[in-house]
Amino acid sequence: MASSSSSGLTFKLHPLVIVNISDHYTRVKSQMNHSSSATTTNDDNNNGAQPRVYGCVIGIQRGRTVEIFNSFELLYDPSTHSLDRAFLEKKQELYKKVFPHFYILGWYSTGSDAQESDMHIHKALMDINESPVYVLLNPSINPAQKDLPVTIFESELHVIEGIPQLIFVRSSYTIETVEAERISVDHVAHLKPSDGGSAATQLAAHLTGIHSAIKMLNSRIRVLHHYLVAMQKGEIPCENSLLRQVSSLLRRLPAIESEKFQDDFLMVSLFSSFLNIFTIFYH
Amino acid sequence: MEIEQKQAPLIEQFVKQASTLNGPGPALVKLIVEATSHPSLFAFSEILSVPNLLQLQGTESSVYIDLLRLFAHGTWTDYKSNAAHLPQLVPDQAVKLKQLSVLTLAEMNKVLSYDQLLKELEVANVRELEDFLINECMYVGIVKGKLNQLRRCFEVQFAAGRDLRHGQLENMMQSLTNWLDTSDNILSVIQDKIKWAETMCEEDKKHKMEVKSHLQDVKKSVHSKVN
Numbered sequence: 001m002a003s004s005s006s007s008g009l010t011f012k013l014h015p016l017v018i019v020n021i022s023d024h025y026t027r028v029k030s031q032m033n034h035s036s037s038a039t040t041t042n043d044d045n046n047n048g049a050q051p052r053v054y055g056c057v058i059g060i061q062r063g064r065t066v067e068i069f070n071s072f073e074l075l076y077d078p079s080t081h082s083l084d085r086a087f088l089e090k091k092q093e094l095y096k097k098v099f100p101h102f103y104i105l106g107w108y109s110t111g112s113d114a115q116e117s118d119m120h121i122h123k124a125l126m127d128i129n130e131s132p133v134y135v136l137l138n139p140s141i142n143p144a145q146k147d148l149p150v151t152i153f154e155s156e157l158h159v160i161e162g163i164p165q166l167i168f169v170r171s172s173y174t175i176e177t178v179e180a181e182r183i184s185v186d187h188v189a190h191l192k193p194s195d196g197g198s199a200a201t202q203l204a205a206h207l208t209g210i211h212s213a214i215k216m217l218n219s220r221i222r223v224l225h226h227y228l229v230a231m232q233k234g235e236i237p238c239e240n241s242l243l244r245q246v247s248s249l250l251r252r253l254p255a256i257e258s259e260k261f262q263d264d265f266l267m268v269s270l271f272s273s274f275l276n277i278f279t280i281f282y283h
Numbered sequence: 284m285e286i287e288q289k290q291a292p293l294i295e296q297f298v299k300q301a302s303t304l305n306g307p308g309p310a311l312v313k314l315i316v317e318a319t320s321h322p323s324l325f326a327f328s329e330i331l332s333v334p335n336l337l338q339l340q341g342t343e344s345s346v347y348i349d350l351l352r353l354f355a356h357g358t359w360t361d362y363k364s365n366a367a368h369l370p371q372l373v374p375d376q377a378v379k380l381k382q383l384s385v386l387t388l389a390e391m392n393k394v395l396s397y398d399q400l401l402k403e404l405e406v407a408n409v410r411e412l413e414d415f416l417i418n419e420c421m422y423v424g425i426v427k428g429k430l431n432q433l434r435r436c437f438e439v440q441f442a443a444g445r446d447l448r449h450g451q452l453e454n455m456m457q458s459l460t461n462w463l464d465t466s467d468n469i470l471s472v473i474q475d476k477i478k479w480a481e482t483m484c485e486e487d488k489k490h491k492m493e494v495k496s497h498l499q500d501v502k503k504s505v506h507s508k509v510n
Contacts, residue, residue: 203480211473218466225459232452240328241287241294244444247451250458251390251442 011133011152011173012067015181017057017108018150020071021137024053025110029139050139052076054083054109054121057135058095058102066133067176068105070095081120083107092128106133112140114153114168122155123166131155134168148175203276286325286424286443293324301333311336315347319354320375325383325425327355328446346370355446358384359404382419389426389442397435409435 028051054076059068072091075084092104107125109118114136125132131154138149153168160167177185224246230236231243297318304310318330330336331351350369353361359380362369372380381404388395388403397409406412413430416437420426427441 201480201484204477207473207477207480211470211477214466214470214473218463218470221459221463221466225456225463228452228456228459232456240326240446241291243447243452243455244326245287246444247390247447247455248442248444250455250462251393251444252440253458253462 008064009154009171010065011171012065012176013135013150013152013173014059014067014069014176014178015185017068017071017135018137018148021053021055021108021110021135021150022139024055024073025051025137025139028053050110052110055107056083056088056091056104057106057108057133058092058099059105060101061103061105066105068133068135069102070099071108071135074107081117082124083121085124104128104132106135108135108137110137110139112138114151119155119166119168122168126155133171289323289424290326293321294326294329297324297330298333301330301335304335312347315351316373316376319350319379320373322375322379323423325379325386325443326446327351331355331446354380354383356448358387360384363405378419381415382423382425383445385416385420386425386442386445389439390445393439395437395439397437400437 032051053073055071055073057068057071059066059070061067072095074088074091076082077084088104095102104125106129107121109121114134118134122132122134134153134155136151136153138151140149142149150173152171152173154171155166156169157164158167159165227236227242228246231238297314300314301311304314315330315336318324318327336348336351346369353365353369354376357380362372362380384403385395385400388399397412400406400412400416401409404412404415406415409432413432416426416430421428425443426439428437428439430437
């Protein structure tokens, strides 16, 4: 059903959208688990373990570049197989007030692959945007998979068996981040190493970070040192402005010096060594 | 280092002016006075190295060369002790010399007590001293720091560099070498710690496996005894 796209549009996806979709899915799934354990009924089996959530993606389209910034949830009406239109329009109005440049670019859902019934929703959105995008998130976790389980589909008119039909085609996309998004993604990535490490590997990861930072500092100081040596030997003409800056830099060492700091420092290092011993001991 | 960027065009301008002016004379003297009273200029070694200026040495205006040297390397107390041999300072120059004295003091210590500053700068009271530090030093950008009124001290976080004296280059290189050695040490210590953490983890896992297998054996023996 899905082949490679040829429309030539470049897609840029922001991490916020991915986080929103996975958050929506997680919420629905955990509420489902919670309610089924509270009522102890078995009639949630039609959804199985994987509920489908639906929503809308918004962003900016400039020429051939489509940049998807944000998303919001929508209610799916199983009887009419369509999304709640009134709610969509209300939300669109509200978002327009805050982000006047954002347009509805398409919709999202979860699942392992695009299905026939999705085309119905897709066509319904075509009156808002003549070529909507369909963002699909695969919620099943595959630890061997290296790239994101997110696929972007476009609709193209293909002639199949003599009948022109709209089918979904996959498109490639890039991830585009704003500074704030980069910080939060970085934070989430550091919370737990991907292979579920123990305290020792977390400690090792932390120390490795510090190690590379100090190594970089070391190399920069070495450059300064070589420069000064060359200047002293006379190979380079004296540049007073640089010398002044180096002397002002060296005055910042040591960074903190007072007895009070020494005491605090020793106490902090004592505590942290205790904590280290305890964590390794109890693991 | 915005100070250096601000000073660079001024230094260029003064150096150009000094090289075009020929011979000793009131023009050079005027240049020196102008340079030392300029509110944004704190570096004088470039101007000092202009050969035309050295011609002033030995004439009756040689006091001005000494004045320029004082501004490059000296402090307010140096001026006070040598006031007889140096020309009178206009108020702008006095302020600048005091600013430069603060920079020199910041070279030695990071925490400057108010008493020390009051003495060095000959300021009457703490209020004036704080005004001087805030307006003339921090707003201009040559120092950055915190004023601690309770402890009556000024904690310097950043101080712009003054012109280098002769021995200073060696000292700087020594500090740099020490810094390099310390950071090399830290790097090796961290590497050892990483290895230690990994080996501890390995040993812990091994220990757990041993305990588990021992437990299995004991269970089996108890089971067979019961049966």
